[in-house]
Structures are given as structure tokens and as C-alpha cells.
Amino acid sequence: MTYVLVTYERAHDAMEGAATLVDAGIRGTLIPRPRTLTAKCGVALRLSVEDAPSAIKVLRSEGLLGDLFVSEDGRKWEALALESFEGVKSDNAGA
Amino acid sequence: MSAEGEPESRNVPDQLLYLDNAATSYPKAPGVVEAVVEHLRDIAGNAGRGTHTFAAMADRLLWETRRELGALFGTREATRWAFTLNATDALNAALKGYLRPGDHVIASPLEHNAVARCLRHLEKTRDVKITRLPYVPGMGVDPNDVARLVRHNTRLVVAVHASNVTGEILPVRELALEAHNRGLTILIDATQTAGVLDLPAEAWGLDMVACTGHKSLLGPQGTGALYVRPGLELEPPRQGGTGTQSERDEMPTDWPEAMEAGTMNGPGLAGLLAALRWLRRKTVRAVREDELVLMRHLIAALAEIPGLHIYGPRKAEDRTGLVSVNIGDEDPAWAATELEAQGILIRSGLHCAPWAHQCLGTLKRGTVRLSLGPFLTADDIDRAVAALARIAAVAVGVR
Ligand SMILES: Cc1ncc(COP(=O)(O)O)c(C=O)c1O
Numbered sequence: 001m002t003y004v005l006v007t008y009e010r011a012h013d014a015m016e017g018a019a020t021l022v023d024a025g026i027r028g029t030l031i032p033r034p035r036t037l038t039a040k041c042g043v044a045l046r047l048s049v050e051d052a053p054s055a056i057k058v059l060r061s062e063g064l065l066g067d068l069f070v071s072e073d074g075r076k077w078e079a080l081a082l083e084s085f086e087g088v089k090s091d092n093a094g095a
Numbered sequence: 096m097s098a099e100g101e102p103e104s105r106n107v108p109d110q111l112l113y114l115d116n117a118a119t120s121y122p123k124a125p126g127v128v129e130a131v132v133e134h135l136r137d138i139a140g141n142a143g144r145g146t147h148t149f150a151a152m153a154d155r156l157l158w159e160t161r162r163e164l165g166a167l168f169g170t171r172e173a174t175r176w177a178f179t180l181n182a183t184d185a186l187n188a189a190l191k192g193y194l195r196p197g198d199h200v201i202a203s204p205l206e207h208n209a210v211a212r213c214l215r216h217l218e219k220t221r222d223v224k225i226t227r228l229p230y231v232p233g234m235g236v237d238p239n240d241v242a243r244l245v246r247h248n249t250r251l252v253v254a255v256h257a258s259n260v261t262g263e264i265l266p267v268r269e270l271a272l273e274a275h276n277r278g279l280t281i282l283i284d285a286t287q288t289a290g291v292l293d294l295p296a297e298a299w300g301l302d303m304v305a306c307t308g309h310k311s312l313l314g315p316q317g318t319g320a321l322y323v324r325p326g327l328e329l330e331p332p333r334q335g336g337t338g339t340q341s342e343r344d345e346m347p348t349d350w351p352e353a354m355e356a357g358t359m360n361g362p363g364l365a366g367l368l369a370a371l372r373w374l375r376r377k378t379v380r381a382v383r384e385d386e387l388v389l390m391r392h393l394i395a396a397l398a399e400i401p402g403l404h405i406y407g408p409r410k411a412e413d414r415t416g417l418v419s420v421n422i423g424d425e426d427p428a429w430a431a432t433e434l435e436a437q438g439i440l441i442r443s444g445l446h447c448a449p450w451a452h453q454c455l456g457t458l459k460r461g462t463v464r465l466s467l468g469p470f471l472t473a474d475d476i477d478r479a480v481a482a483l484a485r486i487a488a489v490a491v492g493v494r
Contacts, residue, residue: 031435032428032443035460042444046432075429 003074004052005031006059007039008066014043017064024058027051034077037069053085110438112475117259117287117310117417117466118442124313124373127366131315134365141358143338153361160364161351163371164320167379168285168304169295177321177354178364182286182307183209184332185321188354189282189303190214190253192329196221199246201279203254203265204230204454208447210253210284224248230454235408238269245277252281256288260451260462261407262414264292268299275300280327286310287415290374291383302327311415313374313469314367317360323350333357382469386416389467389476393418396480402491403483406455406462417466419455422487427463430486434463437482441465 008014014030021028028051033044045066047055059065060082068080113121134156140149142157161173170176179185186209194200194217202214204227217223226244228236241252252274257264267283274281282303285294289306290313296304301324308318323329331346335356340347347353374382390411397405397420406419422430431443444461445452452458465479 031432034428035426074432075425 001074002049002070002072004047004049004056004080005034005037005069005071005077006045006047006056006066007033007037007069008041008044009039011041011043013064013066014041014045016062017045017059017066020058020062020064021045021055024054026055026058028055034075037067037077039067056082056085112439112478114439114441114465114467114471114475114479116468117446117464119309119316120311120313120468122468122470123315123366124370126369126373127314130369131362131366134362138361138365140361141338142361143352144336144358145338156361156365156368157359160368160371163368163375164322166375167290167371168297168322170297170322170324172325174350175323175325177323177351178359179305179319179321180317180360181309181319182284182305183319185305185307185319186210186282186284187213188321188332189305189323189329190217190251192332193251193280193282193303193327194221194223195250197223197248198251199224199226199249200251200253201226201228201241201244201249202252203228203236203270205236205255205258205261205263205265205448205451206253207255207259207284207286207451208449209286210255211448211450214253227450228254232454235263236265236270238266238273241270241273241279242277245279249277249279252279253284254281255284255286256292256294257415258407258448258451259287259417260419260446260448260464261455262417262419263407264288264413264415267294267301271300287417290370290379291386291415293379296322297324308363308367308370312367312370314370315363318363318367321354323354329354331356377469385469386467387411389471389473390414390416390418392473393465393467393476393480396476397483400480400484400487402487406457416468417464419457419462419464420483421457421460421462422483423490425490427461430463430483433486433489434479434482437485439479439482 018030029046030043031046069077070080071077138152140153142153161176164176165173190213214225228240254265254270271281280302283301285304285306290311304322308314309316331353333356334346337352339352402423404421408414427443443463
């Protein structure tokens with residue numbers, strides 16, 4: 001299963017991010033941040049690839065988007081460019 | 096209400112298995128929830144403030160709680176138990192109240208940040224010098240090292256009774272003897288052992304003991320206590336109203352008032368009292384025996400899992416009810432996430448104890464910690480072991 005992960009510098013932003021997704025009816029899970037990723041906050045927000053585009057759109061509009069990573073197995077994470085999300089990119093083009 | 100010894104309610108869905116009792120215990124002892132609610136509903140008094148019926152009830156509650164702590168730790172002078180917010184607060188009160196500028200402290204190498212960070216702060220602000228006792232993996236801490244490390248300005252030895260990372264029990268009785276032989280004071284952090292292991296403070300000559308209400312004592316968060324033996328005086332952690340000697344604008348020196356300015360956490364302490372009473376009826380010995388049965392089973396089963404590394408002593412008798420492990424080279428955060436996906440709640444990472452992780456060589460990586468409580472069963476342990484085995488198989492298979 002492929003996952004997208006959002007890491008944060010402040011625990012407060014991670015909590016706000018998770019709460020924002022709940023309000024928007026999008027699924028996201030707080031998990032312990034993988035130790036290879038060097039954000040300050042010890043938890044990260046995990047999204048399924050399916051939910052990621054809409055989640056990222058909402059988080060971005062709320063100013064709650066941290067760094068993005070992707071993993072195919074939940075173990076090895078690679079940095080992910082925001083532009084890889086078609087919907088986000090086109091949405092932001094006009095913003 | 097369920098049978099004696101069974102927790103009264105579990106609001107967590109049945110499929111969740113809570114194995115993070117070293118962080119905070121769940122469920123609490125039978126009667127704790129009711130005692131907190133009763134206090135909020137039926138006792139309007141503020142201990143020490145006034146003499147009306149409610150205030151007297153509040154006074155009595157604190158007094159009985161001190162007496163229960165005294166019974167648990169084998170101390171006669173109940174007034175020498177001061178209530179605190181938690182263990183961190185108790186340890187801060189002890190260290191900051193006792194250490195003077197330029198003092199030297201000998202600390203165990205397994206101290207939690209509640210001690211380590213407080214000492215680092217005192218190093219900066221009071222020029223306190225810190226020496227950590229050596230740690231030999233497989234051997235632990237040697238009390239004889241105290242004598243070697245004593246300096247002319249050494250005043251305190253501080254040691255955790257059992258590590259919240261490795262689970263190992265430290266030889267605190269021997270450390271106390273060594274400390275006293277050199278004229279030093281000893282402070283013990285009993286956060287992970289209170290209510291599970293005997294710690295007869297008076298018989299063992301422990302000068303100060305800190306504990307927290309919400310872990311192995313099975314009480315509410317926001318409660319803790321510090322014991323200081325009669326004759327040992329500390330600088331009070333704060334100044335304010337105590338309900339006694341109110342004509343004076345200086346802090347009283349009588350205990351426990353000297354240490355307890357401000358309104359106490361009445362509802363929390365009512366819960367703690369219920370927990371202490373439950374523990375007294377059940378007995379520390381019985382709690383420990385149950386824990387040993389589960390721990391022997393857990394360690395033996397974990398040892399069978401290929402690719403899984405167990406930290407700390409192999410013998411259950413040498414440790415408290417927790418174990419730190421790692422799977423191959425895998426990230427503990429990944430293991431924690433996978434366990435949670437199977438409904439098992441544990442804690443990965445550094446557990447607020449970087450010194451202990453330095454001892455294990457796991458400071459960069461951390462560990463996966465499973466910690467038990469007295470209401471778990473062998474089936475629960477089997478379920479956790481099976482889940483870890485599945486995760487380890489994935490890790491080994493992929494590599
Ligand atoms: C050994 C040890 N000491 C102190 C503490 C601090 O306890 P509290 O958070 O209740 O202050 C802990 C809790 O994690 C601990 O395990």
C-alpha cells in the first residue's frame with residue numbers, strides 16, 4: 001500500500017492538520033514520524049494515495065501543509081514534490 | 096461492578112490492546128474513577144482552609160493518602176510526604192530544593208529527563224557538577240563505583256529504581272549504603288516501580304523518594320508525591336497560602352505545608368487514595384507475582400522471534416513490567432505504526448530518557464517499548480507477540 005506523509009515542525013500544526021481533515025471528512029492518521037525524516041515534530045500525518053490530493057488541497061488552503069514524502073511500504077520514505085499532485089498544481093496556478 | 100481485581104470499565108474498544116502502561120496506566124485501579132467523581136460532586140472543601148465539614152473532609156483525605164503512601168513505602172512520619180503534580184515536579188522539588196551552588200551529584204546512567212534535564216539546568220544556573228555512574232551492558236550499574244567517583248563537594252546520589260527504557264531494576268539499596276558510607280544523601284526515582292516493587296524507604300535509609308500517581312500506582316494524572324526523611328530540610332519549591340500560620344507573610348517551615356503552597360489536586364488525590372487502598376488490599380507482592388508471570392512469558396516468546404532484539408536483562412526478576420525491543424534495522428516508528436494497525440498501542444522512540452538510550456546505543460534510533468499493567472492476561476501477551484512476529488517476518492522477508 002502506498003502512503004503519503006506530511007511532516008511538521010510543530011506538534012500543534014500536526015494536530016491542527018489532523019483536525020482539519022476530520023472536519024473536511026478526509027481520512028488521515030497521525031503516526032510516529034519515521035526517524036529518517038528530520039522534522040522537529042515527532043508525529044506525522046499519514047494519508048492514503050487516494051485521499052492525498054484532496055487532503056493536501058485542504059491542508060494547503062489552511063496553511064497546514066508540512067513537507068511531503070511518499071512510501072510504497074510505510075518503511076522507506078522519499079521526498080515528494082507538491083507538483084506531483086495534478087489537482088493541487090492546477091488549483092494553485094490561479095491562486 | 097465487576098469482581099475484585101478486575102477493572103470496572105473499559106471504554107476503549109475491545110480490539111485495542113493497551114501496552115503503554117509505563118507512560119500512564121490504563122485502566123486505573125477499581126474505585127479510582129468513582130472516587131474522583133465523588134470528590135467533585137460531594138466534597139466542596141479546600142484542605143487546610145477552614146474548619147467546616149467539607150474542609151475537614153478534604154483535610155482527612157490528604158491525611159489518609161499520606162498515611163497510605165507511608166504504609167506502601169514503610170515510612171512512619173506521614174507529614175514527610177508532600178504532594179506534587181507528578182514525578183517530574185517531585186524530582187524538581189528535591190533537586191532544586193537540596194542542591195546548592197557548586198555541589199557535585201552522582202547520577203545513575205539511566206535517569207529520565209525529569210532528572211537529567213533538571214540537573215543540566217542546575218549545572219547552568221548553580222554550577223552543579225554531574226557525574227554519571229558507568230553502565231556496562233549486561234552488568235548494569237555497580238554501586239561500588241560511587242566510592243570511586245566521590246569528590247570533596249559531592250552531596251547527592253540520584254538513581255531511578257527501575258529504568259523506563261531497559262526495565263532493569265537498579266541496586267538502590269546498595270547505592271544507598273554506599274552513599275551513606277560517604278556521608279551523601281540519596282534520592283530515588285520510584286516512578287516506574289511504586290506499587291509493583293517493594294521500596295521500604297526507612298529500612299533502606301532512603302533520604303528522598305519521588306513517585307507519580309498515574310503510572311504503576313494506578314491513580315489519576317496530576318498526582319505525585321515526594322518523601323523526604325525527617326531532619327532533611329529542603330528549600331520549598333514555591334511560596335503561597337497553606338491555610339496555616341496565616342498571620343505571617345513568610346512560608347511556614349512545618350511539613351508538609353512548607354512544600355505545599357496553593358490548593359491541592361483534591362479530586363486527583365481522592366483517586367490516588369482509592370488506588371492506594373486497592374493496592375494495599377491486593378498487596379504489592381501479588382501485583383509483582385502476576386507481573387512476573389506475564390513478563391517471563393513475554394520475554395521467552397519474544398526471544399523466539401527471528402530478527403528481534405531484546406534490550407535489558409533476560410531474567411524477568413531483574414526488570415519491571417516493560418521491555419524495549421527492535422526489529423532488525425527497522426525504524427521503531429514503523430513497528431509502532433504497524434502494531435497500531437493491529438490494534439496494539441505501544442510507545443516507540445526515546446521515552447524521554449536519552450541517557451538510557453546512550454547506554455543501549457539506541458540514541459539515534461530509539462526502541463519499541465511494550466509496558467504491562469496488572470489487568471492484562473496471558474492472551475493479551477500472546478496477541479502482542481504474534482503481532483510482533485508478523486511484523487518481524489515482513490521485515491526479514493523484505494530485506
Ligand atoms: C523513570 C521516570 N521518571 C520520571 C518520569 C516522569 O513522570 P511524570 O511524567 O509523571 O512526571 C517518568 C515518566 O515517564 C519515568 O519513567
